[in-house]
Amino acid sequence: MSKNNINIHVHHVTRIEGHGDIVVDAKEGKIEKVQWQVPEAPRFFEAMVKGRHFSEVATITSRICGICSIGHTLASLKATEAAMDIKISETTRVLRELLMHGESLQSHILHVCYLVVPDLLRVNSVLPLIQSHTDVVLLVTKLHRLANELCDAVGGRTTHPIRARVGRFSMLPDKKQLAEFKTRLVESVDDLKKLADVVKSLAGNIPDFTRETEYLSLTYDKEYAIYDGQCITNDIKKPIPVSEYKGVVNEFVVPQSTAKYGKFNRASFMVGALARYNNNYKQLSPLATTVANMLGLNGVNYNPFMNNIAQVVESVFAVERAIAHIDWLLNHDLELETPEIKPKEGKGAGAVEVPRGVLFHEYEYDSKGLCRKANCVIPTNLNHNNIQLDFEKMVPEFMHLGEKELQFHLEMLVRAYDPCVSCSTHYLDVKLKK
Amino acid sequence: MSSKPKVAFFDFACCEGCQLQIANLEENVVGLAALVDVVEFREVLTGTAPEYDIAFIEGSITRKSDEERLKDIRNRSKLLVSYGQCAVSGGVNRLKNNWNNLDDVKKEVYGANYQMPHLDTYPTRAIDEVVKVDLYIPGCPINRDEFLTIVKELLLGKVPKLPNYPVCVQCKLNENECLFDFGITCLGPLARAGCGAICPSNGVACEACRGAVDNPNKNAMHEILQKYNFTVEEIKRKINIFGVNPEVKK
Numbered sequence: 132m133s134k135n136n137i138n139i140h141v142h143h144v145t146r147i148e149g150h151g152d153i154v155v156d157a158k159e160g161k162i163e164k165v166q167w168q169v170p171e172a173p174r175f176f177e178a179m180v181k182g183r184h185f186s187e188v189a190t191i192t193s194r195i196c197g198i199c200s201i202g203h204t205l206a207s208l209k210a211t212e213a214a215m216d217i218k219i220s221e222t223t224r225v226l227r228e229l230l231m232h233g234e235s236l237q238s239h240i241l242h243v244c245y246l247v248v249p250d251l252l253r254v255n256s257v258l259p260l261i262q263s264h265t266d267v268v269l270l271v272t273k274l275h276r277l278a279n280e281l282c283d284a285v286g287g288r289t290t291h292p293i294r295a296r297v298g299r300f301s302m303l304p305d306k307k308q309l310a311e312f313k314t315r316l317v318e319s320v321d322d323l324k325k326l327a328d329v330v331k332s333l334a335g336n337i338p339d340f341t342r343e344t345e346y347l348s349l350t351y352d353k354e355y356a357i358y359d360g361q362c363i364t365n366d367i368k369k370p371i372p373v374s375e376y377k378g379v380v381n382e383f384v385v386p387q388s389t390a391k392y393g394k395f396n397r398a399s400f401m402v403g404a405l406a407r408y409n410n411n412y413k414q415l416s417p418l419a420t421t422v423a424n425m426l427g428l429n430g431v432n433y434n435p436f437m438n439n440i441a442q443v444v445e446s447v448f449a450v451e452r453a454i455a456h457i458d459w460l461l462n463h464d465l466e467l468e469t470p471e472i473k474p475k476e477g478k479g480a481g482a483v484e485v486p487r488g489v490l491f492h493e494y495e496y497d498s499k500g501l502c503r504k505a506n507c508v509i510p511t512n513l514n515h516n517n518i519q520l521d522f523e524k525m526v527p528e529f530m531h532l533g534e535k536e537l538q539f540h541l542e543m544l545v546r547a548y549d550p551c552v553s554c555s556t557h558y559l560d561v562k563l564k565k
Numbered sequence: 566m567s568s569k570p571k572v573a574f575f576d577f578a579c580c581e582g583c584q585l586q587i588a589n590l591e592e593n594v595v596g597l598a599a600l601v602d603v604v605e606f607r608e609v610l611t612g613t614a615p616e617y618d619i620a621f622i623e624g625s626i627t628r629k630s631d632e633e634r635l636k637d638i639r640n641r642s643k644l645l646v647s648y649g650q651c652a653v654s655g656g657v658n659r660l661k662n663n664w665n666n667l668d669d670v671k672k673e674v675y676g677a678n679y680q681m682p683h684l685d686t687y688p689t690r691a692i693d694e695v696v697k698v699d700l701y702i703p704g705c706p707i708n709r710d711e712f713l714t715i716v717k718e719l720l721l722g723k724v725p726k727l728p729n730y731p732v733c734v735q736c737k738l739n740e741n742e743c744l745f746d747f748g749i750t751c752l753g754p755l756a757r758a759g760c761g762a763i764c765p766s767n768g769v770a771c772e773a774c775r776g777a778v779d780n781p782n783k784n785a786m787h788e789i790l791q792k793y794n795f796t797v798e799e800i801k802r803k804i805n806i807f808g809v810n811p812e813v814k815k
Contacts (some may be wrong), residue, residue: 145612146607146609146610149581172628174658175661175670177673179660194656195580196581196582197579197580197581197582197583197706198582200580246608255611256609256611257610258609272591272594273591275588279589279591287763287764290706291706293769294767294768294769296769384676389684
């Protein structure tokens with residue numbers, strides 16, 4: 132067998148959410164096929180919610196994704212509220228933002244520490260690290276527990292939150308509880324610093340690869356956009372309102388994927404922590420910026436593997452913002468609201484920045500409040516096309532390392548994007564063929 | 566090492582929120598990992614194994630290729646546990662079965678491209694509609710403490726039993742005011758407990774995400790509906806969200 136022949140077939144890439152395949156064929160040094168495939172079983176959420184009452188829609192669409200169920204719930208509520216012209220109180224808004232930051236922290240810690248760090252240490256999972264790096268694993272579980280307990284306390288349940296409803300919260304956390312979380316969050320800053328040191332010690336293992344692309348995220352004049360904002364990319368000057376999202380994401384169906392793909396001003400775009408960082412890094416807090424610089428992020432960065440570093444940076448930001456939101460709640464009277472919500476005919480879109488990137492939900496309701504039409508645009512879908520183009524640049528650059536190393540790096544790239552393929556449909560499988 | 570039970574986790578059509586509940590056991594995962602040998606878990610580790618003492622299955626079956634994958638797993642597993650409501654009843658995935666024509670479902674999502682072969686789907690099936698299931702852990706998502714208890718019981722050689730009383734029992738223990746008194750239709754009287762009545766305790770109606778008790782007291786449910794002026798249709802529409810059919814013992 133010629134050394135220049137490559138045949139990699141990875142069926143169901145591991146340590147990612149959902150299923151995906153990679154196929155690469157190279158014969159005598161000539162690349163014949165490079166493909167990122169998404170064969171996840173489609174679930175048809177837009178059809179599931181058709182005819183359902185507006186009060187049930189978020190319950191159903193939350194189930195698109197277990198990891199970002201808070202983001203899905205909130206994007207869904209925002210879309211329904213936009214469709215029916217429902218206004219929310221400042222307390223509801225602050226509680227929702229607190230939930231978003233809790234989810235970011237939980238998801239980023241899970242992804243970076245449980246799924247990516249094993250690559251940097253060249254082990255097959257986090258499980259052997261329980262023995263070899265016990266202190267670090269316990270530090271990670273402590274942060275993960277804090278994020279989940281915060282979401283449990285605010286949302287009623289961290290996965291598929293219960294209390295966040297159309298126009299209101301069905302129950303509020305008490306102030307004593309919030310004050311305790313504040314203490315724990317303040318203490319966790321030191322834990323995050325320790326974690327950043329661990330990541331720094333491994334950062335040398337992050338592959339050296341760059342490909343400039345279009346970076347799509349929300350942007351918000353008041354702060355680093357997570358809950359609110361308009362669409363922005365590095366290729367446009369003026370932000371585009373969320374209601375015009377279709378002209379930004381331009382979804383299309385491809386034969387190698389049950390998830391739809393998207394593009395805007397270039398052949399592909401990237402969403403997620405690195406896209407947010409690249410577009411909005413000037414709005415980060417001083418501490419988050421210090422951690423970014425310490426880990427090699429110094430402004431706009433074109434290495435997709437640095438998405439994981441941006442996730443660490445956003446974890447710090449999430450803790451800082453969560454503390455600020457708790458302070459706001461502690462300084463205000465919290466009263467359970469019971470607004471009367473009357474169904475109204477209309478159409479509306481809502482967007483939030485979930486851990487994996489910008490997420491859009493859009494619904495159309497009839498006058499009884501029954502859903503006539505739904506559309507959900509999932510960040511992982513938006514990244515599939517960019518992963519494909521990264522592969523096409525990476526394969527010739529990394530082929531000299533041999534089949535095994537090439538496969539390792541391709542899988543690692545997929546993980547760097549933190550794909551959530553269930554969201555987009557549900558499946559990842561890698562084939563690298565000669 | 567080899568004397569520890571070989572455990573594997575698999576997922577089909579679902580949101581993977583139930584396997585997340587295992588990660589959410591936090592420090593307890595560390596303890597659990599010492600008692601079993603996790604040989605296959607695609608989302609967490611790289612590796613496969615030829616056979617398993619316990620296979621945990623999440624998600625529902627919606628196409629032929631997944632059906633075959635599941636049968637193969639069954640053949641190589643001593644004990645097969647169906648966990649999470651998608652696996653137990655089909656969960657929200659079953660909502661698409663309410664449509665008369667699945668082509669319309671595909672058109673709704675994929676538009677003009679709906680006939681592309683890789684988008685094929687058949688009516689959603691629970692795991693036990695495809696293979697024999699030895700044990701069920703219901704819920705959307707599963708309750709992580711219940712999961713931990715059941716795994717402990719399995720490791721001790723006990724046969725775990727699910728609560729067979731309605732959510733109302735746990736709701737009363739939590740001293741909640743009944744949501745029916747606030748004009749809210751709640752599925753608590755039919756739904757299987759074990760969640761600690763988490764939804765009513767957070768001010769929201771029970772949606773029977775753990776399915777119904779084995780023999781729901783329909784007469785009592787009718788009395789409640791009559792007393793509060795609700796219809797059976799409302800109950801049927803609501804119980805449909807998580808693919809639960811109260812006529813079926815699941």
